[in-house]
Amino acid sequence: MxxxxxxxxxxxxxxxxxxxxxxxxxxxxxxxxxxxxxxxxxxxxxxxxxxxxxxxxxxxxxxxxxxxxxxLKLFELGAKALQHVDLIRIADKQMRQLSGLTRETIHLGAFEDDSIVYIHKIDSQYHLRMHSRIGRRNPLHSTAIGKVLMAWRDREEALTILRRCELRTFTANTITDLSQLELVLDTVKAQGFAEDREEMEEGVYCIAVPIFDRFGHITAALSISFPAVRFNDAQQAEYVAMLHSAAKAICIESGFTGYPF
CATH class of the missing domain: 1.10.10.10 (Winged helix-like DNA-binding domain superfamily/Winged helix DNA-binding domain)
Incomplete structure (x- = not known):
């Protein structure tokens, strides 16, 4: 050498x-x-x-x-990487089906280094769409995926993570108060999904649901993102149901049969 x-x-x-x-x-x-x-x-x-x-x-x-x-710490790191590879392979089919049904951008996101990172993506079939890329990082507090990843985490651990994050303001809708954000996490877990109502980027709306590993631990989140002009509140239940159906199928194939929604 x-x-x-x-x-x-x-x-x-x-x-x-x-x-x-x-x-x-x-x-x-x-x-x-x-x-x-x-x-x-x-x-x-x-x-x-x-x-x-x-x-x-x-x-x-x-x-x-x-x-x-x-x-074994290096083994643990390698196992995490393999877990993402397996998850992407399993999720791809469901994400493509969601894309076919909605024609919107579909993301799979995971937690890494106090941020979310997009680990897989299916682009929207529309010209007007959210611009993102695999590997891109976004904050936890202003994204639907980030809220999901924190809502199903141990609460004290989630708050510790959020306290060390810069809760930046991106739009007039961004939640930057930690107490208010904690209430949002309660709502997210109770209703089974999170929303980003133009909190990260003006004109962009996102809905996300949790994905669990075979032990029932939060491992990722699945989302639909689209321009706010193509969404109305009547569509929310339909999109949430689609996301839950896809996430449940991903969890089952990953070895977890107790998806709660």
Whole structure:
């Protein structure tokens, strides 16, 4: 392998971290001397990175022999990625059916780093439509998907997350008061769906419902987004019913049969 110390500064630390992780992955346990030889770094550099990884929970150290090994934290991260891959595959059929019925934009969103991230999307068949992309992040407080992801989370955990978020004002309808937002989360969970009534973007309306993993934990949200000019309140029940039907089918195929709506 190439010597990480000769790489540009912008990538050197990343190269070193992944080099160490890869070497640790090849061995059940390994000491600093052997590890430094494998990754072509000084023992002091390897030690510094190992201590950081240890503090973050990715590496453990055997007190008896001072050897290091990987923890299951990387496995957990990989499992989350695989979970999203499986979820996207399962959800795609239902999302395409929703798209055919409504001709509107269909999103699948998940929680990541105090935001929502769109992990799958079916574009609207109309010229006038919501502009978004897979991988785009949006706030929790001003989106229907974000409200769903917080409403079915442990309430104290949800409030802790929201407290560290910047509750920015995007339109005149954006809710930025945490107490008011908590009341909205109560309503969302009681009625089984969340709305974004032009709270993120003027002229854009969105309805979202929860999706649960096989253990019954909130894992994602499914939504329909459309221009407000193409919506009236009489359509709400129809769209919510469609979303619940699709979300229930996704949950069942994922191994959860207790969808509550």
């Amino acid at each position: 190439s010597n990480p110390d000769t790489q540009p500064d912008s990538v050197s630390s990343v190269m070193k971290v992944f080099g160490i992780l890869q070497a640790l992955g090849d061995e059940h346990e390994i000491g600093i001397t052997e590890l430094s030889q494998r990754v072509l770094m000084s023992k002091s550099t390897v030690y510094r990175f190992l201590q950081t990884m240890k503090s973050l929970g990715y590496v453990s150290q055997d007190g008896d022999n001072d050897k290091y090994s990987l923890t």
